[in-house]
Amino acid sequence: xxxxxxxxxxxxxxxxxxxxxxxxxxxxxxxxxxxxxxxxxxxxxxxxxxxxxxxxxxxxxxxxxxxxxxxxxxxxxxxxxxxxxxxxxxxxxxxxxxxxxxxxxxxxxxxxxxxxxxxxxxxxxxxxxxxxxxxxxxxxxxxxxxxxxxxxxxxxxxxxxxxxxxxxxxxxxxxxxxxxxxxxxxxxxxxxxxxxxxxxxxxxxxxxxxxxxxxxxxxxxxxxxxxxxxxxxxxxxxxxxxxxxxxxxxxxxxxxxxxxxxxxxxxxxxxxxxxxxxxxxxxxxxxxxxxxxxxxxxxxxxxxxxxxx
Amino acid sequence: xxxxxxxxxxxxxxxxxxxxxxxxxxxxxxxxxxxxxxxxxxxxxxxxxxxxxxxxxxxxxxxxxxxxxxxxxxxxxxxxxxxxxxxxxxxxxxxxxxxxxxxxxxxxxxxxxxxxxxxxxxxxxxxxxxxxxxxxxxxxxxxxxxxxxxxxxxxxxxxxxxxxxxxxxxxxxxxxxxxxxxxxxxxxxxxxxxxxxxxxxxxxxxxxxxxxxxxxxxxxxxxxxxxxxxxxxxxxxxxxxxxxxxxxxxxxxxxxxxxxxxxxxxxxxxxxxxxxxxxxxxxxxxxxxxxxxxxxxxxxxxxxxxxxxxxxxxxxxxxxxxxxxxxxxxxxxxxxxxxxxxxxxxxxxxxxxxxxxxxxxxxxxxxxxxxxxxxxxxxxxxxxxxxxxxxx
Numbered sequence: 001x002x003x004x005x006x007x008x009x010x011x012x013x014x015x016x017x018x019x020x021x022x023x024x025x026x027x028x029x030x031x032x033x034x035x036x037x038x039x040x041x042x043x044x045x046x047x048x049x050x051x052x053x054x055x056x057x058x059x060x061x062x063x064x065x066x067x068x069x070x071x072x073x074x075x076x077x078x079x080x081x082x083x084x085x086x087x088x089x090x091x092x093x094x095x096x097x098x099x100x101x102x103x104x105x106x107x108x109x110x111x112x113x114x115x116x117x118x119x120x121x122x123x124x125x126x127x128x129x130x131x132x133x134x135x136x137x138x139x140x141x142x143x144x145x146x147x148x149x150x151x152x153x154x155x156x157x158x159x160x161x162x163x164x165x166x167x168x169x170x171x172x173x174x175x176x177x178x179x180x181x182x183x184x185x186x187x188x189x190x191x192x193x194x195x196x197x198x199x200x201x202x203x204x205x206x207x208x209x210x211x212x213x214x215x216x217x218x219x220x221x222x223x224x225x226x227x228x229x230x231x232x233x234x235x236x237x238x239x240x241x242x243x244x245x246x247x248x249x250x251x252x253x254x255x256x257x258x259x260x261x262x263x264x265x266x267x268x269x270x271x272x273x274x275x276x277x278x279x280x281x282x283x284x285x286x287x288x289x290x291x292x293x294x295x296x297x298x299x300x301x302x303x304x305x306x307x308x309x
Numbered sequence: 310x311x312x313x314x315x316x317x318x319x320x321x322x323x324x325x326x327x328x329x330x331x332x333x334x335x336x337x338x339x340x341x342x343x344x345x346x347x348x349x350x351x352x353x354x355x356x357x358x359x360x361x362x363x364x365x366x367x368x369x370x371x372x373x374x375x376x377x378x379x380x381x382x383x384x385x386x387x388x389x390x391x392x393x394x395x396x397x398x399x400x401x402x403x404x405x406x407x408x409x410x411x412x413x414x415x416x417x418x419x420x421x422x423x424x425x426x427x428x429x430x431x432x433x434x435x436x437x438x439x440x441x442x443x444x445x446x447x448x449x450x451x452x453x454x455x456x457x458x459x460x461x462x463x464x465x466x467x468x469x470x471x472x473x474x475x476x477x478x479x480x481x482x483x484x485x486x487x488x489x490x491x492x493x494x495x496x497x498x499x500x501x502x503x504x505x506x507x508x509x510x511x512x513x514x515x516x517x518x519x520x521x522x523x524x525x526x527x528x529x530x531x532x533x534x535x536x537x538x539x540x541x542x543x544x545x546x547x548x549x550x551x552x553x554x555x556x557x558x559x560x561x562x563x564x565x566x567x568x569x570x571x572x573x574x575x576x577x578x579x580x581x582x583x584x585x586x587x588x589x590x591x592x593x594x595x596x597x598x599x600x601x602x603x604x605x606x607x608x609x610x611x612x613x614x615x616x617x618x619x620x621x622x623x624x625x626x627x628x629x630x631x632x633x634x635x636x637x638x639x640x641x642x643x644x645x646x647x648x649x650x651x652x653x654x655x656x657x658x659x660x661x662x663x664x665x666x667x668x669x670x671x672x673x674x675x676x677x678x679x680x681x682x683x684x685x686x687x688x689x690x691x692x693x694x695x696x697x698x699x700x701x
Contacts, residue, residue, distance in 0.1 A: 009544050011540075012540040012541045016538060130562075136568055153574075226540075227565040227569065228537055228562075230368070232406075268540075278532055279505060
């Protein structure tokens with residue numbers, strides 16, 4: 001057994017899974033509230049990565065930031081999350097709300113339209129070239145080792161920690177706050193919640209804000225860990241996030257996180273151990289999805305919905 | 310709703326697989342040139358048009374723009390010193406972008422249908438050369454690349470008499486690389502990672518075979534050009550590996566790979582790139598970075614003038630200057646009687662003889678029967694303070 005490879009893939013999988021988990025949370029929350037598959041979510045993640053990049057440039061760039069590197073990262077996260085939160089609210093207000101009572105296929109098509117709109121706007125505004133976060137210059141990436149086999153970098157630790165931290169905050173918001181209770185009520189029965197005096201529009205907007213902010217955090221993390229961002233990065237990441245949400249059981253917050261880590265680990269271990277894995281990791285990821293559906297159609301933590309017939 | 314989710318997910322998965330399948334087959338089309346391809350005579354006039362296929366945008370834009378600058382540098386110099394003028398008809402190939410070589414093919418088709426275009430400079434990538442063959446050859450155009458180095462694109466006979474290049478082939482590059490790794494770096498364990506494109510896999514195969522023949526232990530893997538996360542792949546590289554060879558086309562990817570190597574505690578491993586990574590982005594990774602690159606005469610006065618004009622920019626595009634020089638010279642000779650056909654221009658490209666003193670490469674430019682330069686040396690460079698310096 002090559003333990004160095006095993007632990008390496010484990011850390012890489014958890015890092016990648018942290019990013020997928022944050023994207024999956026947005027998918028699952030919006031689905032939980034609106035029963036809508038928000039396919040523009042991956043592109044919100046891309047916009048978040050770009051906002052983080054431009055904030056870093058505004059702060060003087062990675063080589064000579066006007067503030068300490070870690071402070072710069074905190075500001076990048078904050079601005080990207082607020083910016084994308086606002087973008088999510090805007091998308092919901094103008095692309096989905098007018099279609100709330102339309103047949104379900106209409107908002108789905110609208111979501112695809114918003115996705116393409118965001119992708120092409122990014123291409124137009126920022127071009128197709130790669131942008132580098134230059135994390136090395138910003139904080140001086142360090143690698144820590146335990147024995148001869150376990151290696152992890154400070155930026156990987158940051159990514160996994162921030163992801164877990166944000167998930168805990170989200171869980172607390174949903175379970176312990178008045179707004180969270182309103183979200184749960186709206187998810188359970190929108191009409192009944194409205195009759196009980198809950199402002200449905202406000203709850204849905206807040207849900208989009210939260211989901212988009214988490215996706216933005218994922219985008220900034222991607223830039224920090226993997227170094228580079230580009231206009232079309234949202235498509236594949238969005239698909240993986242969506243897959244994670246479905247594997248975990250769409251509508252379930254713990255399921256989204258579990259699904260994210262599972263997809264990340266599958267991709268990483270497939271690359272490390274399976275033939276042709278470094279080129280065809282996506283094949284293994286989506287094969288897992290198909291197998292998962294055959295065995296457990298509701299996902300790992302999803303529960304079957306009983307419908308009155 | 311469960312069924313909708315299942316259906317949407319499966320559709321998404323199928324879309325990914327279909328995209329991958331399309332990407333793997335689209336470059337394989339071959340179109341034979343019609344018997345009379347390019348025989349139509351056009352009036353040359355005072356201003357002659359040359360197609361310029363290059364990655365103006367996209368992941369390879371950093372090297373593409375450099376090629377465009379060098380080609381334009383030649384055009385401006387020519388136009389200043391001649392009564393007749395040349396102009397470029399630009400087409401962006403977006404080398405390395407998500408839609409593969411589709412943009413290059415579109416650009417080639419546009420040039421083919423533009424009757425004023427008599428010859429073409431570019432495209433940059435070997436996979437693009439393969440993909441655009443049908444469109445360019447079908448239109449009877451001759452084309453000269455300043456960076457496509459895959460050995461087989463001249464030897465397979467598909468585009469003989471139509472395609473030429475002002476860079477040496479990978480068979481020359483691979484010999485220089487493997488010799489330097491064994492004789493100068495004294496490395497015994499090498500890991501080669503190709504990027505799944507024709508240029509990359511061809512060069513990787515050659516270097517791998519040569520290193521193995523010299524007793525070096527060689528590991529081999531591949532990545533997609535679209536990939537940004539290399540951490541899982543880096544974990545697979547044995548810790549006692551001494552050098553990673555990256556015959557890649559996209560400098561930002563080379564930079565990302567190097568940065569991720571460092572962040573995973575592999576800063577001590579040497580990196581060697583190929584001509585596609587001859588860029589400040591890759592050189593900036595540190596002093597353990599090496600690269601192989603085309604012959605360019607650094608003491609040529611035009612190199613100094615170009616660097617002054619473009620603020621110390623790199624030399625990657627210099628062979629595109631020579632490619633523009635080749636096509637322009639061929640058009641001038643074909644246009645001696647006031648008219649020219651694309652076939653005549655092709656014939657003149659074949660007869661090119663640019664003396665070493667004016668070729669910018671420091672060697673005579675003439676083509677063999679395959680379209681390769683007769684003389685084909687390759688240089689090895691080492692990154693010193695973020696700048697590549699020739700060491701062999």
